[in-house]
Amino acid sequence: MPTPRSDDTMANAPDGRTLETAVTALALRVADAVGPRLRDPVLDRLAGVFVRRHPRAAEAVSSLPQATVLIDAVDLPWGLLLRVGPEGLRLRLCEVATTTADATVRGRFAALLDLAEGRIDGDALFFRRDLTIAGDTALVVALRNALDGEEIDVLAEMDAVAGPLGRLGPMARRHAARVAEALGGLQGALLAPVVGRVGALEKRLARMETRMKAGER
Amino acid sequence: MASFELICPAGTPAALRAAVDAGADSVYCGFRDETNARNFPGLNFSPTEMAEGVAYAHRRGRSLFVAINTYPAASNPAPWHRAVDQAAEFGADAVILADLGLLDYAARRHPRLRLHLSVQASAANADAVALYRDVFGVRRVVLPRVLTVQDIARLTAETGVETEVFVFGGLCPMAEGRCSLSSYATGQSPNRQGVCSPASHVRYEQRGDVMASRLGDFTINLFEEGEPAGYPTLCKGRFVTNDRSSYLFEEPTSLNAVALLPELKAAGVRALKIEGRQRGKAYIAATVAAYRQALDGFDRTGRAEVPMLAGMTEGQRGTTGAYTRTWR
Numbered sequence: 001m002p003t004p005r006s007d008d009t010m011a012n013a014p015d016g017r018t019l020e021t022a023v024t025a026l027a028l029r030v031a032d033a034v035g036p037r038l039r040d041p042v043l044d045r046l047a048g049v050f051v052r053r054h055p056r057a058a059e060a061v062s063s064l065p066q067a068t069v070l071i072d073a074v075d076l077p078w079g080l081l082l083r084v085g086p087e088g089l090r091l092r093l094c095e096v097a098t099t100t101a102d103a104t105v106r107g108r109f110a111a112l113l114d115l116a117e118g119r120i121d122g123d124a125l126f127f128r129r130d131l132t133i134a135g136d137t138a139l140v141v142a143l144r145n146a147l148d149g150e151e152i153d154v155l156a157e158m159d160a161v162a163g164p165l166g167r168l169g170p171m172a173r174r175h176a177a178r179v180a181e182a183l184g185g186l187q188g189a190l191l192a193p194v195v196g197r198v199g200a201l202e203k204r205l206a207r208m209e210t211r212m213k214a215g216e217r
Numbered sequence: 218m219a220s221f222e223l224i225c226p227a228g229t230p231a232a233l234r235a236a237v238d239a240g241a242d243s244v245y246c247g248f249r250d251e252t253n254a255r256n257f258p259g260l261n262f263s264p265t266e267m268a269e270g271v272a273y274a275h276r277r278g279r280s281l282f283v284a285i286n287t288y289p290a291a292s293n294p295a296p297w298h299r300a301v302d303q304a305a306e307f308g309a310d311a312v313i314l315a316d317l318g319l320l321d322y323a324a325r326r327h328p329r330l331r332l333h334l335s336v337q338a339s340a341a342n343a344d345a346v347a348l349y350r351d352v353f354g355v356r357r358v359v360l361p362r363v364l365t366v367q368d369i370a371r372l373t374a375e376t377g378v379e380t381e382v383f384v385f386g387g388l389c390p391m392a393e394g395r396c397s398l399s400s401y402a403t404g405q406s407p408n409r410q411g412v413c414s415p416a417s418h419v420r421y422e423q424r425g426d427v428m429a430s431r432l433g434d435f436t437i438n439l440f441e442e443g444e445p446a447g448y449p450t451l452c453k454g455r456f457v458t459n460d461r462s463s464y465l466f467e468e469p470t471s472l473n474a475v476a477l478l479p480e481l482k483a484a485g486v487r488a489l490k491i492e493g494r495q496r497g498k499a500y501i502a503a504t505v506a507a508y509r510q511a512l513d514g515f516d517r518t519g520r521a522e523v524p525m526l527a528g529m530t531e532g533q534r535g536t537t538g539a540y541t542r543t544w545r
Contacts, residue, residue: 056230060259114499118231121500124529127446127469134423138258138416145259148497149229 021110024154025076031093032078042161043091049160051089060146061089067139070094070101073109084143103135115144117152220482220516224282224381225505226494228260233270233281235498240509243280245313246270247411247494252300253284254337255494256411268307280310284494286335287411288316288394298322305330313359314338315394320353333381334358337394337408341368343375350378357381359490361393366477366540370484379487384474385504386492387531388538390452390467398451402433419449445469445533453531469532474540475511478521481540500529 031039051058066085073079081099083090105112111130114120122144125131133140225241227233236244247253249261262270267283274281283304289297297319304312305327312330314320315337323330336359340346349355357379360369373380391398399413400406407413420431426442430449437454440446447453447469456465472492474481481489489512491504507524514522527533 115497118498121497121503121529123448123496123531124500127531128528128533129428129440129443129446132423132428133421135420137419137421141416142258144497145229145257149231149259151231 020113020155023158024113025109027158028076028078028080028093036093039093043093046157046161047089047091049157053157053160054150054152057146057150058089060142060149062086064139064142067102067136069139069143070096070099070104071112072096072104072106073112074106075109082143084139101135103133103137103139105140106132106134113154116147117154118148118150122148219512220478221486221512222381222488223505223508223512224488224490225501226386226491226496227270227501228255228257228494228496229498230262230266230270230273232494232496232498232501234273235502236505237274237277237279239502239505241279241505243282243310243488244270244274245282245284245490245494247284247286248300248303250296250300251410252287252297254286254335254407254411254413255284256287257495258416260495264303264307267303267309271307271309275308282311282313282333283309284313284335285319286313286315286337288408289319290409294318301327301330311357320349320355324353328354331356335394336361336383336389339392339394341392343372346372346376346378350376357487359383362389362472363392363539365542366480366484369481369486369540373485380485381488381490382474382481382486382540383472383492384477384481384489385508385526386471386496387448388467388470388472388492388536396452399432402435402451404433414448414450421449447531468534470534470536471530471532472538473523473526473530473535474537475508475523476521477537477540478511478515479519482515504529 031042061084064084066083066087069082069084071080071082079094079096079099081092081094081101083092107115107125107130111120111125115122115125115131122131126133222242223240224243224245225236227236227244227246233244233246246267247255247261248267249263250256253261255261271281283300285297285300285304287297297316301312301319301323310331311333312323313333313335314323315335320332323332332353332355334340334346334349334355334357338349339361340349340358341361341364346358349358355378359381360372362383364372369380369382389396394408396407399415403415403418405412405415405418414432418433422429422431424439428440428446429436430438430440430446432449432451437449437451438447439455452466453464453469454466455462458465489508491508493500493504504526507526511522511524514520527535
């Protein structure tokens, strides 16, 4: 996936929220690097965790007409495309410039993260022009109200997806500042080999798939 | 005894918990349908959530009021009757009503249910309030935001009915319950369907560096880059008259009357209300906590310390509205 914009999330993280911003931004960078074959099942699992942990919001999201909402964090290179409606919640990473959606919510990543967790009021962000809405306003309002009715903790949702590794979450929070700093430094160093390794894995998977299909014939 | 009862909004169960936990004395909520004046997508309470909300408030010694403050449809009053019945069944501490017929229904069916008159009834003089008191047994009136503090003092003294006034939040400059501006633009009524500027009719468009807000087929405001924005309501729209663009009715601004606590106490006001059932729980937690602190401080010292809530306000500005008559 092309990366048309720079990642400036850490510079925009509010005080006391550097860990959450760093971890989620890193997770999104890794998700971008690994490619859709490995990324999409993880995003599906994340959506599943959300539905299980927040049945009221899940029901509200399912009762909406089938639609897509583009979450555009202006300080991240890509956006997040949410599909809502009777078929349930689906998350996908996307390139903002080439993605069309029924509605768009645009703002800095840290503000959007706070909004998702109900730590900040969407109307207040809008009044001070830190949040922009385009397209179907009713869809955005319905989604906002569904999320705001929940006690959402993005790191806890990610912990649940991570399985046993999720136990590291509470420990990381106790040492938030040091962990955030370390994550910032590790981000670049870790990603290069990860991207290379995952790229090789994806190629191997593709070759195996081709051979299996040939075998089926 | 505290000088005032603090009445706080909640559009979701999470917001209700935030309001109670931040120090609300009472919380007001609505069912998830057209029976209340904040009938917005994804907002409000199912019957089960309302029953749980009442229990949550009562366990902590607080009250819960149910707003059923739109006007029933002639062809289908059943949802309004059902809402009153359910509020009584769940043990709500009061229902906030506006319609004469619904007040009559509640008074006859549930004689022990406390009745509050909604701001949507637009009862703005002592004779009107006394009529509601005498005919239906209304115990409290939520006053329209068009009265001065002197008007409020006179009305309170003449009627003996508890008065509740708005102190913070969105500011309706029109005669509430009678305003049809939004209906002209959208075909949906704030007073019948509970939606002023329904989100389904609102669009925001970026036109170069300018953000346009549209309601129905009308462009109602253009905000320059970085200029604080307001709600897409016609009463806060900017219109061109005599070749000049201006706010004809009211600028984007929020009510903040905390500085008037001494005057409101002297006027005999019983309860102070924060507007904003459509707002997020972060707004609820911040404004309720700030007002709790201000009221507790006022009870201790007799002085009103103004909390820093500018970040929460429409247009990033505050006003004391009609209370001091400096408002245009």
